[in-house]
Amino acid sequence: MTMRSSLKPLAVAAIAALSAAGASAQQITVTSWGGAYGKSQVEVMHKPFTAKTGVKVLSEDYNGGLAEIQAQVKTGNIKWDVVDVELAEALRGCDEGLFEKIDASKLPKGDDGSDAKADFLPGMVNACAIANISYANVVAYDKAKMGANAPTKLEDFFDLKKFPGKRGMKKEAGVNLEWALMADGVPAADVYKVLSTPAGVDRAFKKLDTIKPQIVWWSAGAQPPQLLASGEVAMTSVYHGRIYDANVKDGKNFAVLWDGQITVPDLFAVVKGSKNTKAAMDFVMFATSTKPLAEQTKFIPYAPARKSSLALVDDKIKPWLPGASHPGRAFQTNAGWWADHADELNQKFAAWLAK
Known part of the structure; x- marks a missing residue:
């Protein structure tokens, strides 16, 4: 009995340590389009987000569309937490209940101090998705x-x-x-x-x-x-x-x-039923802030969705941005x-x- 009693505090401590380790080892899966675009997100969004929060980001690729997302939500077998979708899919997915609603009031201000609502280009903030590029x-x-x-x-x-x-x-x-x-x-x-x-x-x-x-x-x-x-x-x-x-x-x-x-604008959406909704939402807020969107253009010249980000784009890159005269x-x-x-x-x- 004495031995068992003395082991109880050790067992409780071990469980607490495992729980803490599990919390610190939290991870989310972000699914995007691969290639140079996917790499740009890994470098300027995934890695800095992990460094800031301790949440590991797993990267997966797909070729677009809603079919796989529909299958995951329908079966409840959610494998992806955040998905990079085109605007038409973002709208359809929101209507079909495939994505979580996003509280746009929590979007960070632009690095120039501008309110997020004014900083994002028109149509880039939606009920279930926040734009990153076009x-x-x-x-x-x-x-x-x-x-x-x-x-x-x-x-x-x-x-x-x-x-x-x-x-x-x-x-x-x-x-x-x-x-x-x-x-x-x-x-x-x-x-x-x-x-x-x-x-x-x-x-x-x-x-x-x-x-x-x-x-x-x-x-x-x-x-x-x-x-x-x-x-x-x-x-x-x-x-x-x-x-x-x-x-x-x-x-x-x-x-x-x-x-x-x-x-075509691309947006980040959080898959409905994700077990990591808070971390996924935190990722979306971080990834669509001024600096990551501006830094992304160093890897691939897609136009950032924020005005404050556009102001930071290198002049050598700007001629490659879509719609750039x-x-x-x-x-x-x-x-x-x-x-x-x-x-x-x-x-x-x-x-x-x-x-």
Whole structure:
């Protein structure tokens, strides 16, 4: 009895120590898009957040969409705590109850003292997600392989006679349908109006038909630069930051055709039912503060969602930011429109692919 009694304090101390260790060893999983973009987040968001809070951040990659998130929430088997989603998915996911609501009043002020609400660019703070960057979907080509006969406008992407060769395109409806209409003569301001009609949808697919036999489909952001480097395609759609990364870090000589650029905001959302909601929310608040968003541009030139961050971007990087006075047509994706029409058009796109 005496021995057992003397062991009790030791047992209690051991349990307390284990509990403390468990608390200090807390971790969250942040899922994003990988590549140079994912690395930028690891360096300027994950590592500093761990250093500040002691919460370990595990990084996972995916190719976008809501399917995996829906499956996790439906089954209750939540593997991801924070997910980097595009604006249309952020809106849909919030409506479907896939994401936790975020208290925007807790967002930190800008480093210049500005209130967060005024510091974030319009539309970058939502009920379930906070924006970190905007990137542009653009056309890219290899200068060396294209030679003097280089494309100058979006229509050239669809001109197989003047610019022979295969075309790389992401295997989804978004961007492809907008580009098809623009290349068919629809003004940028009218794209979604036309695409809202059955005749407009048919017109977009008819334009895509003109290059369909020459399309090489891609799904991951790392693929377009690889397709250009191998010469498998003459031109490709691509996230503009991937071309910057290939040129600066891999010594490529790729060019961006900015005409027709469609910018897309990316946001952080916390998955509904996360067992680490507080730590996940703390991460979102930290990752979307002024310094991390500004520092991220040193790795990849995506436009930060805060004005105070934009003010800190190096002048050498600014010409690579989307919308930075580039020539040609440009607009931001209509995320609300896509949130309402994605299911229908994705089904039509799948049927078109199968023809």
